[in-house]
Amino acid sequence: MQREALAATPSAEDAVQTACLNCGEPFGDHGERRRRFCPECGQETRVRAPTLTEFVQQFGGAYFATEGALWRSLKLLLLQPGALTAQYLAGRRKHYVLPLRLYLTVSLLALLLVRAVGSASIEVKGGDPAEIVRENRNVSIKLGAGRAGMREGVFFCESLPAWVCKRIQRRIDIEPDKVLDEVDSLKDRFLSHIGGAMFVLLPSFALWLKLAYRNRRLRYTEHLVFALHVHAFWFLALLFTLPGWGLLTALALLTVPVYTLIAMRRVYGGRTWPRLLRACLVSTLYGTTLALALSGVALVALLS
Secondary structure, rough: OHHHHHHHHOOOOOOOEEOOOOOOOOOOOOHHHHHEEOOOOOOEOOOOOHHHHHHHHHHHHHHHHHEEEEEHHHHHHHOOOOOOHHHHHOOOOOOOHHHHHHHHHHHHHHHHHHHHOHHHHOOOOOOEEEEEEEEOOOOEEOOOOEEEEEOEEEEEEOOOHHHHHHHHHHHOOOOOHHHHHHHHHHHHHHOOOOHHHHHHHHHHHHHHHHHHHHHHOHOOOOOOHHHHHHHHHHHHHOOOOOOOOHHHHHHHHHHHHHHHHHHHHHHHHHOOOHHHHHHHHHHHHHHHHHHHHHHHHHHHHHHO
């Protein structure tokens, strides 16, 4: 009986709708065009589950189509530094992906690829504020000005608080055949927390821009839009360092300051030398913030 009752109940797809299922607005007798779409909220009156083909077309057409907002935004982001921010600040936003959504899309893709390629991508020996490096059976973990690790089977810890040294020692002063597995686990945890660190780095970058360009009288959120677009490009540049080809990596790293300076010129204007001084100020403050954030990420990776 219950099955028959369910079969007799008309579905939302088959029933003739007299009111909007979304907002409850009654349709009345307003003609065919009026009945196809709700006059209050614009939702279609004939609600039905899309087919798989329609679902893919809707998603791809709105986001990944050749002329879609994503590709249009990426094209402007890559080829015209600062132009995407200028378009947003000028109020031309409909045809582009919103800054936060674009940043999240690009950064998520970049971090997923970094993790897929492997933790070797963070074995950088060049003065980074936080790094975890493995060389044969030796391990070196750098946290800001401090360093700890295993050297020829002996634990060492320099310029770090005693409680941090003890925690690191418990992690890596273990059986030699387990040390490498523990270091790989540390690297994975380090990478998994990078995304969280960006929630500190991005707002701080916008804050330093507001400090450097106080005379522009722009709101903090307008500087934040610029920060989101610039960081999205930085993540794209990071992807070109993953293959590990020396020349390609050098070119990708070179484009970061060049791109940022050009973007600053397009968005903020001003003369060359004052812009360079402002860029140096922002770089110094942001570099300090980056060092603290990465050290914090490495510490959390060790303590987790």
